[in-house]
Amino acid sequence: MFVRELRLRDFRSWREVDLTLKPEPTIFVGRNGFGKTNLVEAVYYLAHLRSHRVSSDAPLVHSGAASATVTGTVENIGRELTVQLQINAEGANKATINTSPARRARDILGILRAVMFAPEDLMLVRGDPSERRRFIDELVAQRGPRWAAARSDYDRVLRQRSALLKTAGAALRRGGSDADSVISTLDVWDGQLADLGAQVTAARIDVLRELTPHFTATYAAIAPHSRPATLGYRAAAGPEVLPVADEPAAVEQIAQVLLTRLGELRSKEIERGVSLVGPHRDDLDIVLGDDVAKGFASHGESWSLALALRLASVELIRAEGIEPVIMLDDVFAELDAHRRAQLVGFTESAEQLLITAAVPDDIPSSIGGRRVGVGVAEENGTRQSIVTEITTGEGAT
Template sequence: MFLRHLRLQDFRSWESLDIDLEPGVTVFVGANGRGKTNILEAVGYLATLSSHRVSSDQPLIRSGAESALIAATAINDGRELTVDLTVHAGRANKARLRQSPVRRTREILGVVQSVIFAPEDLALVRGDPGERRRYLDELMTARRPRLAGVRADYDKVLRQRSALLKSAGPAMRDGGRGSDGASALATLEVWDGHLAAYGSEIIAARMELVGELAPHLTGSYASIAPESQAASLGYRCSLAEDMPPEPSSDAVAGLEKAMHAALARVRTREIARGVCLVGPHRDDLELRLGEHPVKGYASHGESWSFALAMRLAAFELLRQDGTEPILILDDVFAELDRRRRSALARVAGQTEQVLVTAAVPEDVPEGLRGRQYVVTMRDRGDLGRASTIAAAPCASRSGDDDAGGSPGPDDAEVTGDGG
């Protein structure tokens, strides 16, 4: 898979960007804060409908604009698809596929597939469980887009159920003896059924995914850190103590039954605390080196190796499915030692399209110095600063220090208001 064309409008620091891309390696070079990462973030957003840098959409929209546009033409196994996504702040985003509007933005999932490596990846190992759940869910929905709808339904039910626990908790205590309490308990039972139905499907899909990921992770980590202990991956489920000793032939049905049992078990505590205590929103990945948990045990280098191995495992799994994802390397080489750089370079050398950002050309391994663009900012007076992009002079494409030089007469320049 590769992107043939990318267009941005009012996205982050770009008022507009219109660029043709090619298979192979494309490098965006520029100092921090110039807008190069914003280009890669836009590609990742098309692939996952989320940003690897922020949790909300508001920062993606250029200051002073009402919305942002990301549009791309993707080529997958000779088949060309156009997709565009309009990002709104505070209301639903809109998407089109082949110029036709789609009912839900999640219908464009799978058109673009990417795996991104970024400095933020260390949070996969050292961050809170939400980072690891997000890693799993983004990969899960990339492979099975239908599950994005299940996730959305689960999140909606979770919000409704949590609101009920907070607002009607006092009335439900002591068994809900009053009419208000009895009514709230009956409503809670209804939400329990929906939560268990959607939650069991998500957990089943995650557990299946972890089983497929685990051998890829072990192998990837061993190639990066052969002197370290073996890496392993597991799924820590909040329903564990309610699971039957013998697994059901229907995993989803067994998990749904276990979730009903778990909800009954924690009912009193949930009402007292006003929060949902079981479900996929409470689960986590177990990351281990030998017999030890990675978090709190692994060194900084081992943590980086584990995070890198998790991304490599996702990449290999997507490629195993028959679609080679776009490899996005966002300013990571400055963070990695020679061995980890080499591991990434080996994978990149076999990938159809690689998009790279770096502060200076020297940060990029020699074998990945493909077509280069220089990203800078310019002052536009009252309109603020603007991101600009220009093809690098030929000398800089081979690693010359002049990567920040002036564009030649044939170099196209695209400007945008700086955010």
């Protein structure tokens, strides 16, 4: 799998760029702030429908423009699909597949499978649970739009139920018939939250079970003298949601556990006006030896664990018979010689490798392919990114 054509219009610092890419390493070289990361961010967006750097779409649209357009032609085992995304600064985004409108933007998920390595990955180990939930949800969503649909529907129900909890608190304080009506409505939303939450939780647990052996093996290769690393799922509803041994997660069992816990915590939830149970409160435990890595692992161990998570993600996709596009966003500058060597060895078999670097010397000499220079130009008082040169790289091909 590789991206053959990439076209951007009004995406971040790029007013307009058309790139022809090949199944080989391509290294985007430019000073910090010149826009090289924006190129791989656009490819990442085509695969995940989100940026790896910001949580909203508005910053992706060039200043002064109403929308940005990202178009990618993806080739996979001789089959070619062209995906176009219109990213709006306000309102819903639009997508087309081979010029035909997609019913929803998420219908393009799975057409491009891509894994990004970036300095932000350190937050997978050291950051908040939301970082790790996003990581596992992306792995689930790349398996197709129906997986993303369950999470989207869950988020919608969660917002509506949370609003109802606030209403319930006010109604109970007033007393009267309003309180009974609100509580009855809350019963309905509890059922929906439990059903959708069970689908999201089960999908996460199943993907995590497949990911863990790859993670353990890749961490051992990166840090052979460290303690063994593994992954675990921590559910706010309790360990009852977890399957026994290697059995698949049971959606019905998880739904019943969630429904029971929602009933037990209803008074507390109404008092606080928030939903306290569900996959939005769960976490992924990254375990080193017998300890959860967050707050315990050293800086070097944290980088190794983060790198192992991304390498394991690649192996997970490869296990499905797909070779994903691999992107390295200025990561060589963050790694020591041993980790650089491990990363080079792991990615040398990639069909397409996209790399960004501020300093060309940060790129190991064994990586060949093409170098694309990225610079900036001023036009009508507006700064924009431009391609300055394209050259054949030295080293292995």
